[in-house]
Amino acid sequence: MHIEVRGLNKKFGDFQAVADVNFEIEKGQLIGLLGPSGGGKTSILRMLAGLETVDDGDIVFHGKRVNDLPPQERGIGFVFQNYALFKHMTVAENIAFGLEVKKWSKQKIKERVAELVDLTGLSGFEKRYPHQLSGGQRQRVAFARALAPEPQLLLLDEPFAAIDAKIRHELRSWLREMIDRLGITSIFVTHDQDEAIEVADQIMIINKGRLEQKGTPWEIYKNPESPFVASFIGESTIIEDVSALRGFGGSAEPGTKALIRPEYVEIGKASDFELLSATETGRVRHIHFRGSEWLVEVQIGAAKLVTYRSLEKEILQPGDEVRVLIHRAYLFNDTDSWVMENKLKEDPMPVHI
The missing domain is CATH 3.40.50.300 (P-loop containing nucleotide triphosphate hydrolases)
Structure with missing residues (x-):
């Protein structure tokens, strides 16, 4: 019918x-x-x-x-x-x-x-x-x-x-x-x-x-x-100020917010990343066992994000310092919404750690 x-x-x-x-x-x-x-x-x-x-x-x-x-x-x-x-x-x-x-x-x-x-x-x-x-x-x-x-x-x-x-x-x-x-x-x-x-x-x-x-x-x-x-669909975190995220500031207008899904975020040690300039330093706050993977809460400055981590990788502990790569974000303001890739992945800059 x-x-x-x-x-x-x-x-x-x-x-x-x-x-x-x-x-x-x-x-x-x-x-x-x-x-x-x-x-x-x-x-x-x-x-x-x-x-x-x-x-x-x-x-x-x-x-x-x-x-x-x-x-x-x-x-x-x-x-x-x-x-x-x-x-x-x-x-x-x-x-x-x-x-x-x-x-x-x-x-x-x-x-x-x-x-x-x-x-x-x-x-x-x-x-x-x-x-x-x-x-x-x-x-x-x-x-x-x-x-x-x-x-x-x-x-x-x-x-x-x-x-x-x-x-x-x-x-x-x-x-x-x-x-x-x-x-x-x-x-x-x-x-x-x-x-x-x-x-x-x-x-x-x-x-x-x-x-x-x-x-x-x-x-x-x-x-x-x-x-x-x-x-509403999937797990996510809202960041009130997108300019606080490395690789996403500059082109976004004031008042633009970012929604970050766990699969958009990758964490690890500095040696795990080829594009280290696109990452920033974070600290593990909590880890949750989800049966087939870990759900990790990580803090970058004032922003708190969540991401998934394979059981095959080294187990992280609360307090561990990690490098965090946000691959993309869903950005929105009062009039529009769009998906944006991390600009530093395409235009890397020197980074000092």
Whole structure:
């Protein structure tokens, strides 16, 4: 299903929950609505589903305006954060519920339930009740029930929020594989950037009711279009005065700030760097073991940065003096934003240590 949203607006009292949102989604894509809590993600999802009215704007499914259509006529499946399963019904009965409402024949219901039980890995659990299932199994039942009527669009509201970390990771991979197999257009809401990056074909960053940026996870990470997107995606540090950074002063106007990601920063001893003139002296403040690497906090003058360091390299200790090379920075001011490379990497100067 091709989806088009034009000038979408929604207010709750005086609160502007969604403000002039526009986007298109191609058939078969899995889209992540990502942003902070209260940013408008769920409001957008509920308007797409028909669970909230639209104050202004158009929602178009496959060329047809659906603003005034009730949820049951929009061809959607909805998976809620809290599963919303019927406690008094078995797995099979929960999956079949929507089909019975639509008055499918008993034979067709039986065949569809069997198909979805197999698809979602619930074989052998058909006669169990929700309280007899794990959190991950209950979520699979919720997916199966949403898919039962063969919707053209699947909407998921924080689908993994109520599941522990290990199962959540497994379900992410399962959902990605299932969507690929079915080819169903899907939109899921999350505030977990790792989840969105791992699962989604494209991400839409929503903040204060507005669409900040839409693109692939890599596009958004590498080329953020606003300071909010740059600071929201990935780990980073904001430096208030970019002129304090070696290789980045001079051309930047007063008031320009710098956002530095950990992978932009390299630390080591003087002998580790060919372009020593592009580095400056820093001091290790803290180190944190992250399983596959170290996260190192280092201070340069008044600025504090973080960077990653391989487990294969010499272990640093708090208080160690190191050389710090900032390869690039995301710079922004009140009117513009851009990525800048360390100028001294291309035009080295003599350095005294």
